[in-house]
Amino acid sequence: MVSVAPVLVTGFQPFGGETLNPSADVAHALAGARVGGVPVVTAVLPCVFGRSLEQLRGALDTHRPQLVLALGQAGGRDGFSIERVAINVDDARIADNAGIGPIDTPVIHGAPAAYFSTLPIKAMVGALRRAGWPAAVSQSAGTFVCNHVFYGLMHSLRRRRVRAGFMHLPLLPEQAARRGGPCLALSDQVAGVALALEVALTTRGDSAESGGALD
Amino acid sequence: MVSVAPVLVTGFQPFGGETLNPSADVAHALAGARVGGVPVVTAVLPCVFGRSLEQLRGALDTHRPQLVLALGQAGGRDGFSIERVAINVDDARIADNAGIGPIDTPVIHGAPAAYFSTLPIKAMVGALRRAGWPAAVSQSAGTFVCNHVFYGLMHSLRRRRVRAGFMHLPLLPEQAARRGGPCLALSDQVAGVALALEVALTTRGDSAESGGALD
Amino acid sequence: MVSVAPVLVTGFQPFGGETLNPSADVAHALAGARVGGVPVVTAVLPCVFGRSLEQLRGALDTHRPQLVLALGQAGGRDGFSIERVAINVDDARIADNAGIGPIDTPVIHGAPAAYFSTLPIKAMVGALRRAGWPAAVSQSAGTFVCNHVFYGLMHSLRRRRVRAGFMHLPLLPEQAARRGGPCLALSDQVAGVALALEVALTTRGDSAESGGALD
Amino acid sequence: MVSVAPVLVTGFQPFGGETLNPSADVAHALAGARVGGVPVVTAVLPCVFGRSLEQLRGALDTHRPQLVLALGQAGGRDGFSIERVAINVDDARIADNAGIGPIDTPVIHGAPAAYFSTLPIKAMVGALRRAGWPAAVSQSAGTFVCNHVFYGLMHSLRRRRVRAGFMHLPLLPEQAARRGGPCLALSDQVAGVALALEVALTTRGDSAESGGALD
Numbered sequence: 001m002v003s004v005a006p007v008l009v010t011g012f013q014p015f016g017g018e019t020l021n022p023s024a025d026v027a028h029a030l031a032g033a034r035v036g037g038v039p040v041v042t043a044v045l046p047c048v049f050g051r052s053l054e055q056l057r058g059a060l061d062t063h064r065p066q067l068v069l070a071l072g073q074a075g076g077r078d079g080f081s082i083e084r085v086a087i088n089v090d091d092a093r094i095a096d097n098a099g100i101g102p103i104d105t106p107v108i109h110g111a112p113a114a115y116f117s118t119l120p121i122k123a124m125v126g127a128l129r130r131a132g133w134p135a136a137v138s139q140s141a142g143t144f145v146c147n148h149v150f151y152g153l154m155h156s157l158r159r160r161r162v163r164a165g166f167m168h169l170p171l172l173p174e175q176a177a178r179r180g181g182p183c184l185a186l187s188d189q190v191a192g193v194a195l196a197l198e199v200a201l202t203t204r205g206d207s208a209e210s211g212g213a214l215d
Numbered sequence: 216m217v218s219v220a221p222v223l224v225t226g227f228q229p230f231g232g233e234t235l236n237p238s239a240d241v242a243h244a245l246a247g248a249r250v251g252g253v254p255v256v257t258a259v260l261p262c263v264f265g266r267s268l269e270q271l272r273g274a275l276d277t278h279r280p281q282l283v284l285a286l287g288q289a290g291g292r293d294g295f296s297i298e299r300v301a302i303n304v305d306d307a308r309i310a311d312n313a314g315i316g317p318i319d320t321p322v323i324h325g326a327p328a329a330y331f332s333t334l335p336i337k338a339m340v341g342a343l344r345r346a347g348w349p350a351a352v353s354q355s356a357g358t359f360v361c362n363h364v365f366y367g368l369m370h371s372l373r374r375r376r377v378r379a380g381f382m383h384l385p386l387l388p389e390q391a392a393r394r395g396g397p398c399l400a401l402s403d404q405v406a407g408v409a410l411a412l413e414v415a416l417t418t419r420g421d422s423a424e425s426g427g428a429l430d
Numbered sequence: 431m432v433s434v435a436p437v438l439v440t441g442f443q444p445f446g447g448e449t450l451n452p453s454a455d456v457a458h459a460l461a462g463a464r465v466g467g468v469p470v471v472t473a474v475l476p477c478v479f480g481r482s483l484e485q486l487r488g489a490l491d492t493h494r495p496q497l498v499l500a501l502g503q504a505g506g507r508d509g510f511s512i513e514r515v516a517i518n519v520d521d522a523r524i525a526d527n528a529g530i531g532p533i534d535t536p537v538i539h540g541a542p543a544a545y546f547s548t549l550p551i552k553a554m555v556g557a558l559r560r561a562g563w564p565a566a567v568s569q570s571a572g573t574f575v576c577n578h579v580f581y582g583l584m585h586s587l588r589r590r591r592v593r594a595g596f597m598h599l600p601l602l603p604e605q606a607a608r609r610g611g612p613c614l615a616l617s618d619q620v621a622g623v624a625l626a627l628e629v630a631l632t633t634r635g636d637s638a639e640s641g642g643a644l645d
Numbered sequence: 646m647v648s649v650a651p652v653l654v655t656g657f658q659p660f661g662g663e664t665l666n667p668s669a670d671v672a673h674a675l676a677g678a679r680v681g682g683v684p685v686v687t688a689v690l691p692c693v694f695g696r697s698l699e700q701l702r703g704a705l706d707t708h709r710p711q712l713v714l715a716l717g718q719a720g721g722r723d724g725f726s727i728e729r730v731a732i733n734v735d736d737a738r739i740a741d742n743a744g745i746g747p748i749d750t751p752v753i754h755g756a757p758a759a760y761f762s763t764l765p766i767k768a769m770v771g772a773l774r775r776a777g778w779p780a781a782v783s784q785s786a787g788t789f790v791c792n793h794v795f796y797g798l799m800h801s802l803r804r805r806r807v808r809a810g811f812m813h814l815p816l817l818p819e820q821a822a823r824r825g826g827p828c829l830a831l832s833d834q835v836a837g838v839a840l841a842l843e844v845a846l847t848t849r850g851d852s853a854e855s856g857g858a859l860d
Contacts, residue, residue, distance in 0.1 A: 078391065078395065079392075079398075084734070085732050085734075087761075089761075112758060113730065113757060113759040113760055113761050114730065114732060114759030115758055116734075131392075132389040133388050134392050134395060139785040143784060173347050173348050173349065176348075177343070177344040177347050177350070178344070180293070180294070182396075183293070183294075183397070185399075188400055299517075302515050302544060302569070304514070304515075319552065328543065328544040328545055329515065329517060329543040354570040355569040357569060358569060509822075509825070509828075560822075561822075562818050564818065564826070564828060565822070566825070603778050603779065603829070603833060606778075607773070607775075607777050610724070610781070611779070612827030612828070613724075613779060613827070614818070615829075615830045615832075615833055618818060618830055
């Protein structure tokens, strides 16, 4: 029997006073599913500097995925927001779930300033839009735990031929009901992430080659 | 046989280069339904100054509704947006669907400067939020065809005991996919409008009395 | 000796935790000046429901102005924001400077739903833009003390031939330095308000007649 | 005679249909001035991929500056916006002033994914705010000519002990008058950039060490 390497999808636990996090709900919804014939494995990471990355590395070792998509919540963004670049900085405006807020420190000392996503980000955005969802390439994943995990992920995979990247998700309607801001229903979020994964699995070339102009 | 007076829900045809308008889709979805035991009748109005109001008046005469909720599209708003007040001004920044763009003219000459919604707007917003959707009271329906219809509606009903008001709806995801901005799925829009109608049918008092603080 | 009736410009005391209010600073800067040959008198009102209006009425009685421009602060707006309409509602999200926050009560019981500004709002906006400042007509002065004063002002003058209106001002740079958001330097705010007053004094017709399209 | 190495400040020519660019006006205003006793030399670069960078390299060779601050315009930002990181991507949504719009190509083939600013960005932001101007650290300089010049600048200086970075400036009031959006008067922009340069010249350590929390 030949087993196929899975896709790893990660989400985060709720943070910042929220009781929900769309990234955790989407990961849960996709756990055990198949996308383009490939099984999906998932992990929900603590919203904590350091520990999140340790658990991610554990999941990479356990599952040996062929592709990784880390997900996070971005209040204020109004659609699927696919990150282009992770930068080597932790700079927290609020404390994480362990009460820690690093300021202007590297994610990994001595490592490069940044890594680009190795997913076909333009192709993913194009497919999401054609399917009827708002989507965009984002030039910054911030400097909080999302960027921390994205950077650490790309650093871990820097010598492996495993494509990886990060997508920010809008709030769920229940969250927006309390605090305002744009939102997207969970069913749309799950379907959109599944579509993006399919595109990522089947598009050749790196993000530049499979890219193109979006307006 | 005693027939119960229906609820009238109106929407608008697409405008501004769009091929969809959530208000028309929601009206279609609710046509023939019952809300709180009351039948819903609908009309989709042209996005044209004057003609929209003529068709609305025709629908009021035909259906003799007990309650009217006019719906319109508001690109950029991120939830159900329930209007408080209609003002007696037409002031178009873009032409309507007949190519007309009135500037600083009254909707109805000699009529009052404004009418307040007679729906329980705070109770409707509260119920929508508790049900998990973003919602807010809005202080301005603009000065385009939406406000035109809202003002004309309230003027037509000024001597009748028929409650009426206006709700702006966010874009549909398919629209936001092309032009960006916040959106809400059609199924959520339909369910939210139905809930708001139920609240409007069952809440006593006018918008002030049934109101209260929202944060 | 014939004395010319003055222009009355009002501002507000700081509120909401601020130590500055651009409207007070602009009023102070214009006190004793002449605009288009007409003397300017000023008043700085407390940011308190009720009391603000009493002091405004006192100033109207004392000065018998030929024109009134009430000013207020609008954090988040990025230019001169000239209000079109005052509505008969007090609905406070935060307490005023006396700790009072009325909800959904009329400014004046039994009075009309709204009054339009009687200033040439489009001509004022046009002149401000031509002079190199951002400016716009606003369709809502909110439901806090600004709208309260604007509504009460228009109600007091409803039978007098005295033109009046309301202009919201952006934050001062010192305010934006602390809380973010757009701002405009005090010298620009003073010069812009003086220009707007000149236009208001010299433009014939009401806001509709002196209006026109702005994009 | 010992001559002191100057500070180089660069701006851009107007682009995107504008006739002004605050960065060029600020550079002009500072040409020949001294900041903290150090002479300021300036260059106004074409808003053209490639050519902008050639001229910048020429200016670096000619002037042998001790510190470089490149300036650019950012419509929509409401204060001084000091960039943290330059990324190795050109991705133009609109054509540059030569009609060229590269998509997803590196600024410099084979060069690192990103460079961090070597200016004390947090100290600069703090000083600007204390002086009464809105200011913030930005995590993305975009992917147009501004980021192109910022990246090329940092790459050119990667082996020299010359500190350098990029600051985005808000629109001038005259620009905001036509297209809307936040703005800052030229006199404030010039004074703020001069202050930021002084801080950059006198603060020890790199951006991380001289940093700290900003809220």
